[in-house]
Amino acid sequence: MSAFKDYSIRKKLMVMSLGATTGALVLACGAFMVYDAIVYRAGLVSNLSTLGEIISSNAASSVVFNDPASAAKTLASLKARLGIIGADIYTPEGSLFASWEPAGSVPFSSTGIVFTGSETHRFSQDALILLHPMIFDKALIGYVVIRSDLSSLKKRFKRYTGITAGVLIVSFIVAVLISLQVGRKISAPILHLVEVAQAISEKKDYSVRAKGEGPDELGVLIRTFNAMLTEIGRLNSELEQKVVERTAQLTAVNKELEAFSYSVSHDLRAPLRHIGGFTDLLLKNVALQENAVARRYLSMVIDSVRQMGALIDDLLSFSRMGRSELMKGRLDLNDIIQNVIAELTPGTEGRAIEWKIGDLPEIHGDTAMMRVVFVNLLSNALKYSRGRNPAVIEVGSERGPDGKTVFFVRDNGVGFDMKYVDKLFGVFQRLHTVDEFEGTGIGLATVRRIIQRHEGRIWAQAAVDQGATFYFTF
Amino acid sequence: MLCLLAGIAYGSDPVQPLTLTEYEVQAAFLYNFAKFVEWPPEVLKSSGDTFTLCVTGADPFGNDLDDELSGKMVRDKKLALKRIMQSKDISTCQVLFVSASEDNRLGALLSKINGLPVLTVSDMDRFIDRGGMIGFSMDDNRVRFSVNLAAADKAGLKISSQVLKLAKAVQS
Numbered sequence: 001m002s003a004f005k006d007y008s009i010r011k012k013l014m015v016m017s018l019g020a021t022t023g024a025l026v027l028a029c030g031a032f033m034v035y036d037a038i039v040y041r042a043g044l045v046s047n048l049s050t051l052g053e054i055i056s057s058n059a060a061s062s063v064v065f066n067d068p069a070s071a072a073k074t075l076a077s078l079k080a081r082l083g084i085i086g087a088d089i090y091t092p093e094g095s096l097f098a099s100w101e102p103a104g105s106v107p108f109s110s111t112g113i114v115f116t117g118s119e120t121h122r123f124s125q126d127a128l129i130l131l132h133p134m135i136f137d138k139a140l141i142g143y144v145v146i147r148s149d150l151s152s153l154k155k156r157f158k159r160y161t162g163i164t165a166g167v168l169i170v171s172f173i174v175a176v177l178i179s180l181q182v183g184r185k186i187s188a189p190i191l192h193l194v195e196v197a198q199a200i201s202e203k204k205d206y207s208v209r210a211k212g213e214g215p216d217e218l219g220v221l222i223r224t225f226n227a228m229l230t231e232i233g234r235l236n237s238e239l240e241q242k243v244v245e246r247t248a249q250l251t252a253v254n255k256e257l258e259a260f261s262y263s264v265s266h267d268l269r270a271p272l273r274h275i276g277g278f279t280d281l282l283l284k285n286v287a288l289q290e291n292a293v294a295r296r297y298l299s300m301v302i303d304s305v306r307q308m309g310a311l312i313d314d315l316l317s318f319s320r321m322g323r324s325e326l327m328k329g330r331l332d333l334n335d336i337i338q339n340v341i342a343e344l345t346p347g348t349e350g351r352a353i354e355w356k357i358g359d360l361p362e363i364h365g366d367t368a369m370m371r372v373v374f375v376n377l378l379s380n381a382l383k384y385s386r387g388r389n390p391a392v393i394e395v396g397s398e399r400g401p402d403g404k405t406v407f408f409v410r411d412n413g414v415g416f417d418m419k420y421v422d423k424l425f426g427v428f429q430r431l432h433t434v435d436e437f438e439g440t441g442i443g444l445a446t447v448r449r450i451i452q453r454h455e456g457r458i459w460a461q462a463a464v465d466q467g468a469t470f471y472f473t474f
Numbered sequence: 475m476l477c478l479l480a481g482i483a484y485g486s487d488p489v490q491p492l493t494l495t496e497y498e499v500q501a502a503f504l505y506n507f508a509k510f511v512e513w514p515p516e517v518l519k520s521s522g523d524t525f526t527l528c529v530t531g532a533d534p535f536g537n538d539l540d541d542e543l544s545g546k547m548v549r550d551k552k553l554a555l556k557r558i559m560q561s562k563d564i565s566t567c568q569v570l571f572v573s574a575s576e577d578n579r580l581g582a583l584l585s586k587i588n589g590l591p592v593l594t595v596s597d598m599d600r601f602i603d604r605g606g607m608i609g610f611s612m613d614d615n616r617v618r619f620s621v622n623l624a625a626a627d628k629a630g631l632k633i634s635s636q637v638l639k640l641a642k643a644v645q646s
Contacts, residue, residue: 058636060636061506061510061637061640062640064506065506065640066499067640070640136509
């Protein structure tokens with residue numbers, strides 16, 4: 001029965017109704033059989049008692065006139081009685097006076113009979129033994145002992161068992177039919193509800209409605225379920241509407257902002273170029289050749305102009321990566337990486353660098369943008385492994401847990417503390433000072449933007465002084 | 475007494491290896507007859523609270539009758555024993571045992587009792603043939619009895635079928 005809770009509702013209903021029916025029937029039949037057995041036994045005793053009384057009065061004279069033959073004749077009159085297997089008359093002292101048994105039956109022994117003044121009876125394995133005291137003229141003159149077999153009781157028990165079994169089988173079948181019928185009426189709406197709920201949860205179609213709004217509790221359940229569906233549908237569409245509105249607003253604002261920052265950056269370039277150009281001219285001015293302080297100040301201005309120019313370039317690039325059309329095609333990452341490395345090598349004279357480039361699969365993407373990704377990641381790797389001898393930079397791919405190819409760029413540089421990992425890909429976010437490592441803080445933000453536009457994901461794993469690994473997928 | 479009778483039937487009973495004399499058995503039978511015979515109600519009414527058993531002629535019982543029957547009750551009456559010599563006392567008897575010594579005077583005796591509700595019993599030969607009601611005889615060392623139903627009827631006595639079925643012979 002421990003598996004009962006795992007049964008389907010239909011099976012539970014079936015088991016319940018069958019269990020109740022069978023249990024009730026078995027109990028009822030059992031009680032009836034026990035009652036009948038008690039009543040029937042009492043009837044047997046009463047019958048035998050009557051016979052005892054008759055024999056007792058018919059044989060009284062035989063006993064008082066000491067005529068055992070006549071007494072035996074009286075006893076023999078019992079042979080017409082069904083089930084009687086013997087009768088005896090005993091003297092008050094318990095010795096046998098007269099006896100009768102059907103021919104061929106086993107002689108009876110009086111051992112175990114307790115001779116008392118009142119009538120007693122005893123059921124043995126297969127016989128009922130009744131002792132009836134013979135009272136004549138107020139005096140005890142002997143005892144009649146009559147034995148009856150229990151074949152009628154057994155026959156009756158057998159017949160009742162048969163009838164009970166028959167009734168049980170028939171009612172079991174009827175109960176099965178009824179519970180099938182009733183169970184279907186109860187379980188069908190529930191099963192229907194389950195199907196509808198599953199369909200909705202899979203297809204997210206809130207326009208579906210459960211059928212069968214009857215007047216009972218199941219009907220109420222289905223009505224409530226449908227009402228909830230209506231509510232969910234309404235809320236869902238409202239929410240979708242809101243999301244669409246908000247997204248549109250956000251997109252508009254974002255575009256505005258982008259356009260603004262692009263034009264600002266773009267417009268800043270011209271005055272900056274002027275500052276740079278005129279400062280350069282000033283530096284070359286003969287009048288200032290002797291003034292070392294002025295020359296130092298001017299070269300600091302030029303440095304700042306160059307730095308600002310780089311910043312503006314990066315910002316424009318970042319902005320472009322978000323706005324320009326994707327020119328997607330098949331591309332060989334191995335080629336791109338070799339190109340980027342070749343491009344970066346001039347800035348690494350005097351450093352021992354070990355490149356470990358794995359064989360990367362072809363991907364589908366924008367070549368120019370992919371180039372920007374690797375320029376940023378590889379130049380970062382070079383930059384942050386500056387103090388290592390040799391600097392080891394690894395590029396490869398592996399199969400991720402979801403079956404997608406995961407690319408990685410690993411270095412053995414200074415790494416970073418994982419608690420700052422959230423800031424890593426933000427614009428202008430830097431984990432190191434400009435004094436330690438130069439940079440604008442826009443590179444990784446640009447990389448993330450490109451990866452996201454390729455519907456990919458980028459993340460990093462690192463520890464302080466243990467190097468850093470950047471993973472990304474498309 | 476009854477126990478003793480049962481004892482005879484199974485003489486091998488080790489508890490009571492008794493052999494009763496013929497007259498001891500007859501005494502017991504006399505008492506039993508009193509129980510199985512019905513007298514007209516008015517007779518019992520007029521007899522007061524005693525039931526009288528008479529013996530006439532030479533008493534063959536000796537003390538047996540007194541020993542075994544004194545103090546017993548019949549139909550809620552006290553059993554009384556009487557030895558009678560004169561036939562005029564017969565009318566007070568309910569049961570009369572006629573001794574074999576009265577063989578010669580039987581005719582006169584019976585004609586005197588004729589019509590009276592007195593149960594006559596005897597062990598003399600051919601007692602019932604000669605007008606007596608119950609006659610004892612010995613059969614294989616057992617006391618048996620025969621009944622003259624006509625004689626009893628004439629005296630207004632009803633002898634129970636329970637007794638008749640035990641009788642060796644019944645005349646009617």
